[in-house]
Amino acid sequence: MDLNIIWFILIAVLYIGYFFLEGFDYGVGMLVPFISKDDAERRVAINSVGTFWDGNEVWLLTAGGATFAAFPNWYATLFSGFYLALFLMLFGLIIRGVSFEFRSKDENPKWRNFWDWMLALGSFIPALLWGVAFANFIKGVPIDQTMTYVGGFFNLLNPYALVGGLTSLTIFLLHGAVFLTLKTTGSVEEKAYAIANKIWPVATILFILFIILSYFQTDMFTKAGVTPGIVPILAIVTLLLVVYFLKKKRSGWAFIMTALTILLATVSMFLGLFPRVLVSSLNPEWSLTIYNASSSPYTLKVMTIIAAIFVPIVLIYQGWTYYVFRQRIGTKSELEY
Amino acid sequence: MSVLTLARWQFAITTVYHFFFVPLTLGLSIFIAIMETAYVKTGNEKYKKMAKFWGKLFIINFAMGVVTGIVQEFQFGMNWSEYSRFVGDIFGAPLAVEALLAFYMESTFIGVWVFGWNKLSKGVHLAAAWLFAIGSNLSALWILIANSFMQQPVGFVLRNGRAEMTNFFDLLFNGHVWVQFPHVFFSGVTQAAFFVLGISAYHLWKKKDDMEVFKTSFKWATVYGIIGTILVLIVGHTQAQHMVKVQPMKMAAAEALWDSEDPAGLSIFYLGGINPKIPGLLSFLAYNSFSGEVKGINQLQQEYAQKYAHKYGPDANYVPPVALSYWTFRLMVGFGFLMLIMIIGAYLRGKKENWEFTDGKVKWYLYGIFFPLIAISTGWIFTEVARQPWVVFGVMRVEEGVSLATSSFEVFLTLVLYTVVYGALMVADVYLLKKYAVMGTAGIKEEA
Numbered sequence: 001m002d003l004n005i006i007w008f009i010l011i012a013v014l015y016i017g018y019f020f021l022e023g024f025d026y027g028v029g030m031l032v033p034f035i036s037k038d039d040a041e042r043r044v045a046i047n048s049v050g051t052f053w054d055g056n057e058v059w060l061l062t063a064g065g066a067t068f069a070a071f072p073n074w075y076a077t078l079f080s081g082f083y084l085a086l087f088l089m090l091f092g093l094i095i096r097g098v099s100f101e102f103r104s105k106d107e108n109p110k111w112r113n114f115w116d117w118m119l120a121l122g123s124f125i126p127a128l129l130w131g132v133a134f135a136n137f138i139k140g141v142p143i144d145q146t147m148t149y150v151g152g153f154f155n156l157l158n159p160y161a162l163v164g165g166l167t168s169l170t171i172f173l174l175h176g177a178v179f180l181t182l183k184t185t186g187s188v189e190e191k192a193y194a195i196a197n198k199i200w201p202v203a204t205i206l207f208i209l210f211i212i213l214s215y216f217q218t219d220m221f222t223k224a225g226v227t228p229g230i231v232p233i234l235a236i237v238t239l240l241l242v243v244y245f246l247k248k249k250r251s252g253w254a255f256i257m258t259a260l261t262i263l264l265a266t267v268s269m270f271l272g273l274f275p276r277v278l279v280s281s282l283n284p285e286w287s288l289t290i291y292n293a294s295s296s297p298y299t300l301k302v303m304t305i306i307a308a309i310f311v312p313i314v315l316i317y318q319g320w321t322y323y324v325f326r327q328r329i330g331t332k333s334e335l336e337y
Numbered sequence: 338m339s340v341l342t343l344a345r346w347q348f349a350i351t352t353v354y355h356f357f358f359v360p361l362t363l364g365l366s367i368f369i370a371i372m373e374t375a376y377v378k379t380g381n382e383k384y385k386k387m388a389k390f391w392g393k394l395f396i397i398n399f400a401m402g403v404v405t406g407i408v409q410e411f412q413f414g415m416n417w418s419e420y421s422r423f424v425g426d427i428f429g430a431p432l433a434v435e436a437l438l439a440f441y442m443e444s445t446f447i448g449v450w451v452f453g454w455n456k457l458s459k460g461v462h463l464a465a466a467w468l469f470a471i472g473s474n475l476s477a478l479w480i481l482i483a484n485s486f487m488q489q490p491v492g493f494v495l496r497n498g499r500a501e502m503t504n505f506f507d508l509l510f511n512g513h514v515w516v517q518f519p520h521v522f523f524s525g526v527t528q529a530a531f532f533v534l535g536i537s538a539y540h541l542w543k544k545k546d547d548m549e550v551f552k553t554s555f556k557w558a559t560v561y562g563i564i565g566t567i568l569v570l571i572v573g574h575t576q577a578q579h580m581v582k583v584q585p586m587k588m589a590a591a592e593a594l595w596d597s598e599d600p601a602g603l604s605i606f607y608l609g610g611i612n613p614k615i616p617g618l619l620s621f622l623a624y625n626s627f628s629g630e631v632k633g634i635n636q637l638q639q640e641y642a643q644k645y646a647h648k649y650g651p652d653a654n655y656v657p658p659v660a661l662s663y664w665t666f667r668l669m670v671g672f673g674f675l676m677l678i679m680i681i682g683a684y685l686r687g688k689k690e691n692w693e694f695t696d697g698k699v700k701w702y703l704y705g706i707f708f709p710l711i712a713i714s715t716g717w718i719f720t721e722v723a724r725q726p727w728v729v730f731g732v733m734r735v736e737e738g739v740s741l742a743t744s745s746f747e748v749f750l751t752l753v754l755y756t757v758v759y760g761a762l763m764v765a766d767v768y769l770l771k772k773y774a775v776m777g778t779a780g781i782k783e784e785a
Contacts, residue, residue, distance in 0.1 A: 051452045054403065054444035061440055064410055065433035072425020079414025079421075080740035086415060087751045091758065094404040098762060101400035105769050147422075149742045295426045296501040306434055314441045321449055324456060336452050 003300040004290040007070040008277070010307060012270040014066055018059035019130070019172075019262045025049040025056055027176015029096055029123030031195060033116045035180075040331040041188050042116060043104065048183040050337045051325045053100060055318055057093070069303050073147050073293035074277045081141070081149025082133065085156055089126045096122025104337050124169070131168025135161040135210075138218045138272045140279035145286050147293075160217045167210040170203035171239075171265075175258040178242065181251040185330040193246065196254070200243050207239055207261075220272030228268040235264035341739045343748040344416040347755065349721075351408050353714055354759050358402035360713050363477055363522065364529025365395050366470035368561060373466045377459045386550050388466075389454075389781045391533060396451060397769050401762065403444070408755070410436075416748065420728055420738030427493050427502045428483055435479035442472030477525070478518050485513035487729050488720075489583045500732060513583065516576040523569040524716070527676060528709040530562030534683060536774045538702035541694045546777035552692040559684035566677040573673065574622065581623040581631065584730060586641070586655065587723040589634045590662035592619055599630035607663060634659065649734065655726060662723035665715040672712035679705055 028049045035045050049056075068075040079086060095118045103115035139160055142151040177199055180192035211232050215221055220228060238260040245254035273279070277293055280286035294300065329335075369388050376384035410432060413421050421428070446469040453462050485508075492507025493500045502508070537555035540546045581588045588594075593607050602614030603622065617627035634656055641655040683702060687694070728735040773780045 051448040054448055055441065057407075058436060058440045058444050061407065061410055062433070062436040064414075065429065065436040067429075068414065068421065068425055069429030069433035072422055072429055075414045075425060075429070076418035076421040076740075077742075079411055080416070080418035080742040083415055083740075083743050083747050084751070086411060087754070090408050090411060091754070093407050094758065094762070097404035097407075098400050098765070101396060102765060102769060105397070105773070146741075153747075295429070296497075299426050299430060299502045302502070302505045303430060303433060306437065310437045314437065318441065318445055321445055324449070325452060334455065 003297065003304055004294050005275075006304060007066070007294070007300060008270070008274065008290045010311075011063060011066055011070070012266065014059055014063035015270075016263050016266045018056070018063055019266055020259050021052070021056035021059055023127075023172045023262055024175045024179035024258075025053040026123040026127040027172045027174065028180060029053075029119045029176070030127065030173055031120075031176055031180070031192075033113075033120050035188060035191055035195070039109070039112060041191075042112075043335050043337065044184050044186075044188045044329050044331055044333070045180060046100065046103070046119070046337045047333070047335045048180060048329050050100065051321060054097075055321065057097075066303075066307075070295055070300060071277060071288075071290065071293040072295060074288055077143060077147050077149055077278055077288060077293075081143070081151070082136075082156065084153040085129055085133065089129050092122040092125030092129075094122070095119075100337060104335075127172040128165045128169045130165075132156060132161045132165035134168070134269050135164025135214075137278065138214065138220055138269055140218075140281035140287075142282050143278060143280040143286055143288070144282065147286075147288060150282075160213055163206065163210050163213055167203070167206045170199060170206055171258070171262065174199045174203045174242070175255075175262065178246070178251065178254045178258050181246075182255045183328060185328040187331070189328070189330075193249070196246055197243070200246065204236075204239055204243075207265075208236060211236065214272075218272060220268075228271040231264050231271065232268045235261050235268065238264065338745060338749070340743055340745045340748055341736050343745055343752055344739050344743075345735070347416060347748060347752045348412065349718075350752070351405065351412065351755055351759075352721075353717065354763075355402065355405040355409055356713065356717055357710060358398050358405065359477070360521075360525040360528035360709065361398050361532055362395070362402050362473050363525030364527065364561075364565070365391060365398075365532065366466075366473045367526070368529045368533065368557075369395060370463070370466040370470045371557075373463050377463045383549050383553065386547065386778055386781060387554055390550065390778055391554070392450070393773050393780055394532075394536070394770060396447075397766060397773065399447065401766050405759070416740055416743065417728075417738045418740040418742065420733065423499050423733055423738065424486070424729060425499075427486060427500055427508065430502065430505065431479045431483040431486075431508065435476050435483075439472050439476030439479060443469055443476060446472060474522065474525075477521055478514075481518045481521060482508055482511070482514050485511045485517055487727075488517075488724060489513040490729050490732050495732075500729070512579060516572065516579045519572040520569060520576050523565050523572060524709065524713050526565030527562060527569055528713065530558045530565050530680065531676065531705045531709050533558040534562060534680070535703040535706040538694075538699045539774070540777055541692075542697055542700040546779070550778055555683075556687060556692055559680055559687060562676075562680040563684060566673065566680055570673055570677065573670075577622055578624070584724065585632045586634065586637045586657065587662070587720075588623065589632060589637060590657045590659050590723040591666040591719065592631075593659050593663040594619070594631060594633045595635055596633035597630055597636050598633065600628040601631035604663075606667075645731075653726075653734075657723045657725040662719055665719040665722065669712050669716040669719060672708050672715075676705070676708050676712070679708070 028045055032042050032045050036042055064075070099115040099119035099122060103112050103119065106112070136156050141149060141155065144150050174196060177192050177196035181189055181196060184192065238257045242254050242257045242261070245251070245257060275290045276287045277290060278288040369391050372384050372388040372391065375381070376388060446465045449457070449465040450462065450469055453465060457465070489511060490500070491511045492502060492504040494503050533554050537551040537558060540551040541548070541555060577588065592604050593612070594601065599620070600617040601619035601623070602616045603618035605613045605615065619631050620629045621627050623629060623631050638655050642651055642653060645653065724730060726734050726736070728738045
C-alpha cells in the first residue's frame, strides 16, 4: 500500500473522528434552546459537552491541515471552490465557539438567550453543510482541467445535496440527543429521551432516502474499484437499532449505534470516492485523485512518521479526558459554563 | 477592486484581529501556570485565587483567539489557492503538525483545567496548566516555522511546477525561525505582564478587593515584564541583523533608506523631506560596528530587476510600501522602549512604596495594556508589508498566489461580513473582560 492510500485513509479517519465527536456537540448545541426554557436545564445540556467541544473541533482543524500537507491540490480546489459555503461554516464555528464561553458570564436572561440561539445557529450551519458538501463530493462538481472549480455557490445547493444536508443535520441531532441521554441525569435526561424518539424516525427516513438517491445520483455503486458494498446497509441496521435501545433505556448502546451509523456512513462515502478526492462532473479525466492532488513522496513520508507518533498520543490523552469527566451531569452538579 | 486587493485586505484584517488575542494567550498561559505552581508548592490560597482570577480573564480572551484562528487555517485555501498549490508540499506540513501537536494539546487541556479544579489532584491539575501553556506556545512555534519559510525559504527545490520539500529539518532549523520565535514568545510575555500590571493597578487604586492578590500580581508582573521587554528588544536586535542578511529590502524600507550608505545613519523621523539621522547607528544595528554598508532601496531594486528579469521581466517593481514600513517599524520600536521604561519604573516605584501605592497615579498603568498591542500589531504589519511584493521571498510574488475560483463579489462580501462579525464580537469580548476585571476576586467561584 503506498503512502497516498495511507493518507487518504488517515484523512477519512480524521473526518470520522470529527463527525463522531463534534457531531454530538453540534446536536447538543442545536437542542439547547429547545430542551427547556429553564436556564438550569439549558446549562446542564451545555456543560455536558463543555469540557469536550474544543478538543472535538480540532479533529476538523487537523483534517484541514492534513489535507493541506498531504493533498495540497485537494485543499486548494475545495476551499477556493466551495468558498461561500465554507465561509458560512466558519461563521457558524465562530459564533458557536464564543457562545460557549460568553453565555453564562452574564446574568441577564436576554444575554443568555441570545447566545443560546447563536450556539444553536452556529451548530446548525456546519451540521447541515457537511451533508451538503459530502453529497457534492460523491456526486461530482464542475472542475475544469486546471483543477479549478467553475461552478457557483448555488451549484452546491442541488436537491440531492440538500437531502444530504438534511440527513447529516438530523443524524447529528439524534446523535446529540442520545449523547444527552447518556451524559445527563434527571429532567434533562428524560427530555432528551423524548426528543431522541421524535427525531429518530425523521433521521432514519432521510438516511434511507439519501442512500437510495445516491444509487441514482452517483457512481458510487457502479464504478470500478472499491464499491461500498454492504457498508451502507450496515449503517442502516445500526440506525434501526438505535430506537430499540432507546426504548430499553440503554443509552450507552444507543450512543454506540449512532456513532456506528456515522462511522459507516463516512466510510461509505470515502470508499465511493476512492481513489478520487474531488469528482469532476465535466470530465472524469479532470477529477482530483490521491495521485494528481498529492504532495511529493518525501513530504508524505515525513508526515507519515509524525502522524504515526502523535496520533496515538492524542487518542490516549483525549480518551483520558472522556474518562475523567465521565459522570452524568444534572441541575445540582457544579456547572462551569 | 480586484480579487487580489480584496484578498490582501481580508488577510490583513483577519490576521491582525486574530493576533490581538494570541500574544496574551501565549504569555498569560505560562504566567498562570507559574501562579498555580506556587499554589501547589506552598499551599497558599492566595496563589490559587490569582490563578483562578487571571484564568477567568484568560478564557474570555482565549475563546476569541480560537475562533478567529480557524479562519486563518482555511484562508490559505480559500483566498490563496494558487499559493497553496505551489507551496503546499512544504507549507502544509507545519500547519498539519501544528494541529496535531499543539491544537489538540491546548484545546484538550484547557478543558481539563477549567473543569477539573475539583475532579483532579493538585498535581494533575497543575500538569494540565503546563501542558496547556506548552501547547499554546508550540502552536506559535509551528506557525512561525511556516511563516519563516515565506520570509526565508529553505529546504526546497523547484520541481514539477511547484516548490517541493527536500529536507524537513531545514525548515525547523531555518535561521529565521530562531530569531522570530523568541521575539514573538517574549512579546507574549510582555503582553501578559502589562495586562496583569494594568488590571492589578486598577484594584490597587480602588483598594476595595483582596489587596494581597493584586499586590503580588502587580509585583510579579513587573518582574515578568522586565524579563519580557528586555529580551524582546535584544532578540529584536538579532532579528534585525538577520533581516539585513536575508531580506535587505525590508531593512531599507524600515529606514526609508533610498540609497546605500556606509556608514549608515539611523533615521529619527522622516517628514516633509527632513530626515535627521544618528550617524553610524544603522550600521551598528546591522553589524554591531559603526561602519559597514547598508544597501538602499534604489540599488536593491536594480539588483532584483536584473536577478528576476527572466521570470518577471526587466521592469517589475520590488519596492514595498516604504512609508507604511518606515512608520510601523518606528511605532514598534518606540513602544518597545516606552514599555521598558514604564515597567522598570513600576518595579522601582512599587518596591519603594512596598506595593501599597497610596496616591492615585497607579491607575495610569491601566493604559499600558494597550502598548504591547500597538507594538505587536505594528511589528507584524511591518514584517509582512515590507516583504512585499513577495509572498515567498524570491520565489513567488503575491499576485501569483491568489485564488482563481473566487469572484471579487465573493471576497468583498466575506470581507464585509468578517469585519461586521469581528467588530460585534469585539464589543462583547471587551464588555466581558471589563466586567470580570472590575469584579475582581468576587468573580471567582470558591468551591470547597
